[in-house]
Amino acid sequence: MDLTNATWRKAQRSGSSGGNCVEVADNLPGVVGVRDSKDPAGPALTFAPTAWAAFVAKLAERP
Template structure:
């Protein structure tokens, strides 16, 4: 398993987040070739790392089909 130094990563949450550390994920921008993802409630916990192109495809599909069966329509995390 590969390890990444994410100590200086700049994490961001969805703009749909309520700001109270709700049930959202955070992603780190600016890390070459990968997109680190973590649970906003456990910032010191494990991090999932996706290839940047796979993350872009996921986001693109989510935007193209915003009312998929995994969404309740509220837009909230």
């Protein structure tokens, strides 16, 4: 999967002090990319937009 044109953004719940953060790219048609913000040149996971939306919805249910 070519993520060259991905626009990455840090997750809203990531803290400002670094640590365990993820970045998400949802500007590409048909795919959502997720990567470790500490290793932007490293591997990225890709998800179908519907799968990513279901994952985020489940997270939103947590207290």
